[in-house]
Amino acid sequence: MxxxxxxxxxxxxxxxxxxxxxxxxxxxxxxxxxxxxxxxxxxxxxxxxxxxxxxNPSQVMALRACGFIVFRQLAQSSPPPDNIEYLLLQTSYGKHHWTPPKGHVDPGEDDLTTALRETQEEAGLGEEHLQVVDGFLQELHYEVRGRPKTVLYWLAELRDPKMAVTLSKEHQDYRWAKLEEACSLAQHKDLQDTLRAAQQHLDTEQGKH
Ligand SMILES: Nc1nc2c(ncn2[C@@H]2O[C@H](COP(=O)(O)OP(=O)(O)OP(=O)(O)OP(=O)(O)OC[C@H]3O[C@@H](n4cnc5c(=O)[nH]c(N)nc54)[C@H](O)[C@@H]3O)[C@@H](O)[C@H]2O)c(=O)[nH]1
CATH class of the missing domain: 1.20.5 (Single alpha-helices involved in coiled-coils or other helix-helix interfaces)
Known part of the structure; x- marks a missing residue:
């Protein structure tokens, strides 16, 4: 059991x-x-x-920079537009690229103030040395290290074409260049288009007088 x-x-x-x-x-x-x-x-x-x-680039805060396409007109040279030269600065860092004077907008600063401040800091040219040209403002959009960047350029004539340019540590060289040379230094198509638009604007303005 x-x-x-x-x-x-x-x-x-x-x-x-x-x-x-x-x-x-x-x-x-x-x-x-x-x-x-x-x-x-x-x-x-x-x-x-x-x-x-x-x-999504639209979700990332864009960098913003502002500056001036500064030009001078040589008095004892050929007639316009061949007497016009544009100022380009070459960076002392990175790939040593060439751009007009420009720089990042500081917090709370307005765009035109940035353009004037950067032109003073990078080229030693103050507001009193420049004649801002009416009706010209170009906006460029490109990417820097994967981040969208917006750059605004106004146009200004150097009042005294003989005035010296004073560089900061950010740049190692500068050039006063006629349109084609300026475009070849600028390299980027959008900046070349901006320089050509500036020349076109000056041609049109001069045609009016
Ligand atoms: N050591 C070092 N330090 C740097 C470097 N990088 C910056 N720092 C520092 O930042 C300070 C500068 O501060 P600001 O002066 O306030 O700014 P920005 O004036 O805005 O100057 P950036 O140089 O930052 O900006 P971009 O000119 O925009 O060049 C950026 C890239 O975009 C290309 N690129 C340029 N233009 C165009 C165009 O029109 N169209 C197109 N499509 N592309 C264009 C260009 O080829 C390049 O690959 C310096 O003091 C440094 O401390 C660097 O590489 N190494």
Whole structure:
């Protein structure tokens, strides 16, 4: 009797163990599936969020810089427009690129104040030395190290064409260049177009007088 009882007890325990084992296995498989679903949803949300916040240029705050296309007219030279020369500065850092005087807008500063301040700092030419030309303002948009940048250029004539340019540490050289040479130094198409637009504007203005 004892033997039969213990036999049934043992086999019932074995069946119960088998049942519990299978139940746990099924549960852990389901738990794993559930875990995988949660991870996938989390990854998709994370990817969507980072796409929206980093890859979309409109969501990234654009850099803003302002400056002047400064030109001078040589009196004892050929007639306009061949007597017009544009000022370009060559950076002392990076790839030593050439641009007109310009720089980043400080917090709270208005654009024209930035353009005047940067022209003073980078070329030693103050507001009193410049005659700002009416009706010319160009806006350029390009990317610098993956960040959108907006640059505004006004146009101004150097009142005294013989006045010396004084560079800051940011630049290693400067050039007074006629349109074609200025465009070849400028390299970037948008800046070349801006220089050509300046020349066109001056031609039109001179045609009126
Ligand atoms: N050591 C070091 N330091 C740097 C460097 N970089 C900056 N610093 C420091 O920043 C201070 C300057 O501060 P500000 O004066 O206030 O600013 P910005 O006047 O705005 O001057 P940036 O040079 O920052 O900006 P971009 O001229 O815009 O050149 C950036 C990139 O854009 C290309 N690029 C230029 N123009 C055009 C265009 O018209 N069209 C197109 N499509 N592309 C154009 C160009 O080829 C270049 O690859 C310096 O004191 C340094 O401390 C660098 O590489 N190494």
């Amino acid at each position: 004892d033997k039969i009882f213990w036999y049934y007890c043992r086999s019932s325990m074995q069946q119960l163990g088998w049942f519990c084992g299978n139940l746990l296995k099924a549960f852990s498989e389901r738990a794993q599936v559930l875990q995988r679903i949660v991870i996938n949803v989390f990854d998709e949300v994370k990817e969507e969020w980072s796409r929206d916040n980093t890859s």
